[in-house]
Structures are given as structure tokens and as C-alpha cells.
Amino acid sequence: MGSAKDIVEHCGVPRFVFSDFPLGNSAGKPNNRASQQQTLALALELFATAQEPRTTIQSPQRWSDDDQWKDEFYSIAKLSDDELAKRRAEFDQIKAVGQSVRDQTR
Amino acid sequence: MTTAPLPYMQRMREYYLALGYNNPYQWAHFAGVPFQPLRKSVSQSNLGLVTTAAPFKPDAGDQGPGAPYNAAAKFYRVYAANASKDDFLGISHVSYDRNYSTAEDINSYFPLQALRQAQSQGLVGSLAPRYYGLPTNRSQATTQDQDCTELLAMLQEDEVDLAILVAN
Numbered sequence: 491m492g493s494a495k496d497i498v499e500h501c502g503v504p505r506f507v508f509s510d511f512p513l514g515n516s517a518g519k520p521n522n523r524a525s526q527q528q529t530l531a532l533a534l535e536l537f538a539t540a541q542e543p544r545t546t547i548q549s550p551q552r553w554s555d556d557d558q559w560k561d562e563f564y565s566i567a568k569l570s571d572d573e574l575a576k577r578r579a580e581f582d583q584i585k586a587v588g589q590s591v592r593d594q595t596r
Numbered sequence: 597m598t599t600a601p602l603p604y605m606q607r608m609r610e611y612y613l614a615l616g617y618n619n620p621y622q623w624a625h626f627a628g629v630p631f632q633p634l635r636k637s638v639s640q641s642n643l644g645l646v647t648t649a650a651p652f653k654p655d656a657g658d659q660g661p662g663a664p665y666n667a668a669a670k671f672y673r674v675y676a677a678n679a680s681k682d683d684f685l686g687i688s689h690v691s692y693d694r695n696y697s698t699a700e701d702i703n704s705y706f707p708l709q710a711l712r713q714a715q716s717q718g719l720v721g722s723l724a725p726r727y728y729g730l731p732t733n734r735s736q737a738t739t740q741d742q743d744c745t746e747l748l749a750m751l752q753e754d755e756v757d758l759a760i761l762v763a764n
Contacts, residue, residue, distance in 0.1 A: 491707070492763040495601040502629035510601055514692030516762050517710065520701035532709040533760055534719055537638050543629035555676040557599045559696040564607050566614040578615040587667035592733075 491516045491533055495546070502544050505536045509549040511558045518551075525551055598721060616676045624736050636757070643715075644724040644756035646747065647706050648732050648764050651675065661700035663688040674746040676726040679708065687764050690732055705764045730761070738757035 491507045492498050493516050498506050507517060511530055518526030529549055536547050553559070561567075566574070609620045634641070652659060656668040666688040677683055685706050687699050703709050708727060714720050728750055733739050751759055 491760060494604045494763070496603050496605050497691050498763070499624055500605065501624045502600075502626045502696060504629060510598070512602045512693035512696040512697050513690075514687060514694075514697030514699055514764055515704045516764055517705055517707035519762070520624060520698065520704040523710075526703050526707055526710045527713060530707050530714060531719075534714065537634060537641075539757055540631075541633075543631035553600065553696075557615060560599055560602045563602060564611045564691075566611055569614070569704070572617075574614055581617075584665060584667045588655060588670055591668060591670050592672045 491529065495548075499544065500536045504543045504545070505533075506544075506546045507532045507536055507549060508546055509551065509595065511551075512563065515553075519553070548566045620736070621682075637722055638758065639718060640721045641700070641757035642670075642722045642724055642755055643711060643720045644751050644754060644759045645706070645711055645727045646709055646751075646759055646761040646764070647685060647727060647729055648690065649687050649702075649706050649729065650689050651677065652684045652686065653731065659686040659688040660684075661698045662694075663699075664694075665689075665691065668729075671729065672731050674731065674750065675729040676750050677729070679723055679725055679727045681717050682708075684728075690764050692764055707762060707764065711746075711760075719758075723755045724751075726750070726754055728759075 491509070493509050493513050495508045507529065515535065519527040528551065532547050532549055573574050605623055613620065615710055643692055650659070650669050650671050653669050657666055659669045669686060669689040679698065686701060687705055699705065711720070711723055715723050728747055731743055740753065
């Protein structure tokens, strides 16, 4: 179950339930039990019906009437040079922390 | 009118190039993908839930809803935990869409509750006694050779028939 269609299909998986939602909601909309149950139902259906690898079912659910989130996610369109430099510095820091955690892991 | 799915690979490549990193990530790609037809119905199968969400890590800062990206919360080894409990699991260590998702409802990224409901309705045979956590490691070699190997051993140990991986 996921929401990054291109990444998952580029990799190739046996069966894929694609929800066209902002990342972080692969199992359904927050605080919406019906959405979550319907999303899981698609996964269970896919187990039963898929005939071959790389089978994708797209959830019919829409996140909202507004697809603005698709334009905005990690978009560089409105970032100034200063903002880009700031994010570069932040990401360098994040990488350092992540590597430290990895190196301390058994 | 619905728009096309967001092209994440292109979007992320452009973003990190703009930041000055000249080593674009090469996402995994497989020409051959395995496929195992079911040997028994879903309603007779044992289901296992695999997540990329992270258990709470003491002294690692804010890991809950609304937390900024938190590399200290990352985990690098597969884990398994009791599926009859309601543990905290967070996604502060992944780049989900923080402008449109708050991660306030664990059920939006970890569908254990929905699976329990499905089981009570007889839609699945049983739930595995554990759920399983898979690291999000940039290294594909580590993911395949170490993490997937360890994950598979746990799934087999618990006699899981069908595994659902929920990526975030």
C-alpha cells in the first residue's frame, strides 16, 4: 500500500494498492475509518484477484477537491537562492545525524 | 477534474540538484518481479503487517504528529513487536508531506486497526502475532541483503501467508 506511484512501479512489486494522497496516508485518510477500511479492502481484494506481478489497483478515493498539494511537495518553484542554501545546510545536518545513528546501530 | 499522480522521482531529483547535490538517487528497478498465486483464500490466510514507521526512541526528540524531520528517530534494523498491543509508531524519520499530513492518526499510515476489524469480520483468517518494521535505508544492497533477509525470517517464523507492506 503506498502513495508514490512512480517509485513503486519503477521498482516493481507483486501487487500494489495506490492511493493518490499526500505522502503519509498510505492506509487511508486520517480520522476516517471508512477510508481506512476501504483502502485495506482493496489490498485484500488484490490478493485474491491479481494474476501477475506489477498489478496496481488505484483507490477511487480523492484526498480533496483541491490538488494543490501535488504542485507544492518538494517544489523548487518558489524557493530563493537563500532558501535553497538554508535547506542545503539543514540537509547536511540531517545526513550527519542519520549516519551517526546508523553507525551506532548494531 | 483529477490530476496525474505526482512524479516523485523527478520532483526529488530536481529538488536535490537545486540544493547542490550532484548525485541523484537511483531508485531500485527490477526487470523481474516475483509473484506467488495464493494457495488458499484470504479468509483462510494469516496476515502480517509490515511498516516503515518507527517505534518511539527515547532521547531522540519529537517523533509525534507535526514533528519536523527527525533523523535521530531513524532505525536501521528490522524489528518486530506484539500485534495485540497499540504501540506508538511514528513517521517523523521519513519525508512525508508535512504541509498536508499531520500524522496525527496512526491508522492513516499503519492499518493495524483496520486489519483487526477485517479479521473480526472474517475477511482474513488470522493476524500474525507480531507486526514488522522495515528500515528505509538509502542503500539498496543493505535493504535486500540484510533487511529483507531478516524480515523474511520473521515472517516465516510466524507462518505469515500474506504480508502487507505499508510504505510512507
